[in-house]
Amino acid sequence: MNWNYPFETTEYFFIFFFIIAYVTFLIRTIRVARLLNTTARTLILKLFLRSIYFILLIISLLGPSFGEASREIQAKGKDIYLLVDLSKSMDAVDVSPSRLEKVKFEMNRFIENERANRIGIIIFSNEAFVQVPLTYDATALGLFIQSLQTSLLPTSGTNVCGSLELAYKKLINGNDPSSRSKMVVLFTDGENKSNCSGILYNNLRRFGVGTYVVAVGTRTGISIKENGKLLKDENDRLVVSRLDENFLKNVASNTKGQYYELNNEKSEINRMITDINAADGTLIDTRTVTVVSNKYFYFLGAALLLIIMDVLITIGTFRL
Secondary structure (H helix, E strand, O other), X not given: OEEXXXXXXXXXXXXXXXXXXXXXXXXXXXXHHHHOOOEOOOHHHHHHHHHHHXXXXXXXXXXXXXXXXXXXXXXXXXXXXXXXXXXXXXXOOOOOOOHHHXXXXXXXXXXXXXXXXXXXXXXXXOOEEEEEEEEOOHHHHHHHHHXXXXXXXXXXXXXXXXXXXXXXXXXXXXXXXXXXXXXXXXXEOOOOOOOOOHHHHHHHHHOOOEEEEEEXXXXXXXXXXXXXXXXXXXXXXXXXXXXXXXHHHHHHHHOOOEEEEEOOOOEOHHHHHHHHXXXXXEXXXXXXXXXXXXXXXXXXXXXXXXXXXXXXXXXXXXXX
């Protein structure tokens, strides 16, 4: 028999308390029996019964384990690229503390839930670049996420289609092109869109690249600042950045993907994580492990049964 927990101070305390309490009870009972000029021999039966269930309770606290069971564990792998919009509109504060800061927070949370998968990061504005290739290193991913700023890229704009094209090429032409499930998670407000080609949509569907579109921002939008001043267009009118919901829903629909919202009132990241975890992964490893379980409940059940017997069955203490 093995034990899940060591014999420590708690068990010593209970044993010490039991001995002191029962010795005190015995001394008091024997003293009363002598005053009555009788015997208290039947106390031995109670002592025997109570000692047994006390020992059983101590054993259950230690977590006894016996018997071995084999269990097959399957590891299923997914390759996931996170596509992050770094256009100037991502500095808008209609999502607190800003669209980009909210995305960075949710990306970190996503990575914590996907440690079994390879994850890469692609950043884009008018052009797209691979910031982090596919990796299992969650620590490195976290460091790169913290460094994300709209000033990282020299030009502004939101070329969603270019980022999807780059992610598709990296996933399909990588050094493991066929044996792992492939996914892209797109974080963007969808502004300054360019029309995606039907060929891109067809390729994403054909090769089974799962597409998860996260729409960041609000439909009403907000003005944005540049160098501490409100940004204006060539007609000296305030530039208001708004979520382009229709375009992003169209991307999700054409890729047979999923659409999620991320703003102050609604965050569907948990649903996205659930959907990605539920998606089929490709089997990459199978192992059989030996599992030793905690069988404390057998001893606890026996102890409770004896306690009930102790309460219900009365034994005369004194014989007159």
